[in-house]
Amino acid sequence: MVELLCDRAPVGACASLSFGAAIDHLTGTVYGSAPLWGDESAPYDLGADLRRRRPDVNWCLVNDVTAALLDFATMHARPGTRRVAYLTVSSGIALRIADLEQTRIPVDDRGLQGEVGHLPVTLTHPGADKLVGLPCECGATDHLASVASGPGLNRTAERLGFSGAPQVASWLPDALATGEPGARRLLELCVAPIAQLLRTLWCLDPHLDLIGIGGGVAEGLGGHYAAEVRSQLAVATSYADRGRDDAWLDDRLVFCVPGQVDALRGAQRVGDWLPRITR
Ligand SMILES: [Zn+2]
Structure with a gap:
């Protein structure tokens, strides 16, 4: 290379x-x-x-996620957007947040931010106990990417005993379109940790005004994926999380379509940000 x-x-x-x-x-x-x-x-x-x-x-x-975030923020942030995030659900999962008020991308002492795909996953969704112990590409088990990434979707399908596994990518869109219960169940279980991540993000940062969701899994499943995320976020989980209605979600969540976010375009913009990618 x-x-x-x-x-x-x-x-x-x-x-x-x-x-x-x-x-x-x-x-x-x-x-x-x-x-x-x-x-x-x-x-x-x-x-x-x-x-x-x-x-x-x-x-x-x-x-690449930082580059995608810079492109997404340039295209979608509105006047008054305080913080903006981009979440990719693809062969891997990662998130990046930019502070638009300070034109700043904070990173930790290793220069990293938002590598959420390799955090332990919370398997609290009904039926998710079946997914305990699923491996992750990094060599560990029970990571967010173990369940919710593209390969995670295959692993989950296999664990649930679906005959469509391991060709989930080609089977799932059609199965969802015809309303096959197994396909809906698979999507529900793989989306649940993503919905939980979004709830946590909004709980910790009320000024996170805009989140873009892209990547091969989210874009490939398109409207099915968006509808599942939104329907899970609509459910109240506690007095602190009362569920979010369509208007609230419309204002804050953008489900990207293929080609909408261009990481190479974002990489060319990083020069404008580099002085403010700071530890
Ligand atoms: Zn991992």
Whole structure:
């Protein structure tokens, strides 16, 4: 990959990379990428490697979710939007939040933010006890991505004993369209931890005014996915979470369609933000 990139970059170019890995935004160090590299977790300074081989090129490395967030925020934030998030539900799951009031993307001491796919999953939805112990690409079990990512959907289908597994991606949309109960059940279980993540986000940050949801799973299942997320969020779970009506959700949730968010376009915009991607 490094050889290819160095081979293709024109002399003196400014190269923006949208890279699908947990990456230190300030240095370009890659900490891991379960969908790409499995359980490999030795940090790799991709940015330094590129700069050493092609010092004439101005390399700008940005995590693909951060890049997607920058594009989403530019296209969808309205005057007065305080914080905006982008959640990708794809081969992996990750979230990024930008503070538009300060034009800032806060990151931790490793330059990371929002790697939620590899947090332990809360399996409280009725029937979700069947999903205990599902593996994750990172090598652990019971992570959010174990259940709710694209591969997680396959694992869940298999665990539930569906004959459509492991070709869920081709079987599920049609099965949902015809209202097959097993398909609805599968979607419900895989969406439940995502709905829980959204509830938690709004509980912890009332100024999170806008969330975009994209990625292969969410976009591929389209209206079915959106309807399931919205119907789960409509349910009151406690006095602190009284459920959210259509108008409230319309104002804050955007379900992206394929092509709506362009991570490469976002990567080109990261220069405007880099001084304010801060620890
Ligand atoms: Zn994991």
